[in-house]
Amino acid sequence: MGPLATRRKVLNGLVAMPASLGIGAAMAGPLPRCLPRQGRYVGAAVTPELLLSEPAFRRRLVEDCDCITPEVHLKWEAIEWRPGKPWYANVDALAGFARLHGMQMRGHTLLWHRTTPAWAAARIESGDWAPVERHFANVIPRYSDVVREWDVVNEPIDTENGEGGLRRSVFHKGFGAGYIERALWTAHAAAPAARLMLNDYSLEYDNPVDEARRTAMLKLAEHLLARRAPLGGIGIQAHLDLAKGRFSQPRFARFLEELRQLGLHLSITELDVREADRRLAVDQRDRLVAAEVESFLGVALANPAVAGVVTWGLSDRHSWLQQEDDQTRAALLVSPPSPVALNRGLPYDARFAAKPMQQAIARALRAEPAAAVA
């Protein structure tokens, strides 16, 4: 996390921002926010830094979306890296932006093993639930007017190195498998009307790992509901990956339907696409990405339990998928970066031009037949 001075600058800028939003510039192409979407929300992951520094991002966001997800700043370590001294300015700024534009904000995320502050992790691992209770009581009511869905536990499933399908996280080490139920009840006490969710990845493809993860998630949901835990929904992250082989529509449809029949709501919470081959012609790459998204959303949105779709960012330039890749890191050093060098797995390219993926999302929301793909 950056120094406090930087955080204050971001905050001050965001508070001043509404007056200077410059919304309303003409945009080409059909935009989801203007479309009938059968009551579903459409969102994107955001950071306050991006909202401040990228007018094009803000414009696309308010035109396309009625929901934002804090990509980083609602996580515990981003709020309370110093025990007992929570710092809310960044999330307050995002919540203020959402209120101003009549958007909702997804509550991502209350517990995640990767973003639990070290001081809290040590206490939780030794069997002390008080930090969790205090964190939830601090954060949940603060945003209750704008957050309807909370990812109470992020990424609890681990079928490869876990125990009984559950990740051996600090929460699991401190409290065993029962920590998930306990977290749901702790969240429920602070937000009895909110939709309380578990959010996870690799639930989409037809391979043994994803299949095992789907089975573990279903088993967990059934177990929690049988115990009358206040589980309201499952977040399907949907980090799609063209190297994973064919996306199996019938298998994924069956999984969603099994969850729906348990009475759960579903959300597509972090949609993006990792490309498999960036040596192809750029229009072919874009068609492959769009086709994957359209095939995926065709199934997801056919299920009435799916409440909304959030992409993990809007522009390739700011995608987390670039963070891990030497090729793209080099490309980002050039300003403006070459859009072709980057992974092209979000609706807009690095210069905020809409790509076929954006039109694929729009078509899927309108439930139009998928475009023919070469």
Ligand code: G3I
């Ligand atoms: O803000 C600091 C900056 O000051 C510093 O110079 C820089 C140096 O590393 O780090 C910056 O913070 C980073 C932040 O992203 C902003 O870029 C954090 O180190 C880094 O950990 C953080 O990563 C985020 C990660 O979650 C952990 O919070 C990613 O952006 C974000 O995309 C990722 O999102 C997760 C979902 O929450 C859960 N599902 C998977 C998804 C991708 O990993």
